Amino acid sequence: MTTSPLTTLIVDDHSIFRAGLRADLDPDIEVLGEAGDVDGAVREIVRLRPRTVLLDVHLPGGEGGGGAEVVRRSAGQAPGVVFLALSVSDAADDVVRVIRAGARGYLTKSSSGPEVSEGLRRVAGGDAVFSPRLAGFVLDAFGAVGGETARTDEELDRLTGREQEVMRLIAQGYAYKEVAAELFISVKTVETHVSSVLRKLQLSSRHELTRWALARRLL
CATH class of the missing domain: 1.10.10.10 (Winged helix-like DNA-binding domain superfamily/Winged helix DNA-binding domain)
Incomplete structure (x- = not known):
């Protein structure tokens, strides 16, 4: 009995980075497509229905909401898709914004191909995944819930x-x-x-x- 590969969509506004990331992911992860802006990302997510999405937080297009906007706009149209943010930024505001929107994790672009691949498997399995020290931003932000x-x-x-x-x-x-x-x-x-x-x-x-x-x- 064969298992279906884990599918993903790569969303980043730099085509060279998308190509490099596609090549670095583990062979058992199938890249269904790519997108370079907010509107294109939402369109491809709805069309392709990947299990996961690798998502940069700073993207052109849409209403200026970047990766967080992609997550919010896709939620009602493609339920079940899981988002893993992947960005050069390690700023607290960027981390908290995309997690509040619904992403399941956040890795920086210093992560290796195997680390990103493992991150995709983990968020697809229901875990939350963060690069070292970024988890603290999320804990601080959500510690005040109710106030x-x-x-x-x-x-x-x-x-x-x-x-x-x-x-x-x-x-x-x-x-x-x-x-x-x-x-x-x-x-x-x-x-x-x-x-x-x-x-x-x-x-x-x-x-x-x-x-x-x-x-x-x-x-």
């Missing part, structure tokens, strides 16, 4: 990374033109982000947004 910190994190998780940047600047009193100059985006894009932030946080004005941010000590 104000947890509620604030849940509210912030509704916002993309770019929306959080815009939110903080607007809450600090920056004009739309100043936000646009600071973030190198257009005023129209700032307006769009502000509207989205207010809608997601169920606020009606930038003044309410400032009070919201101050109450949560985000400024």
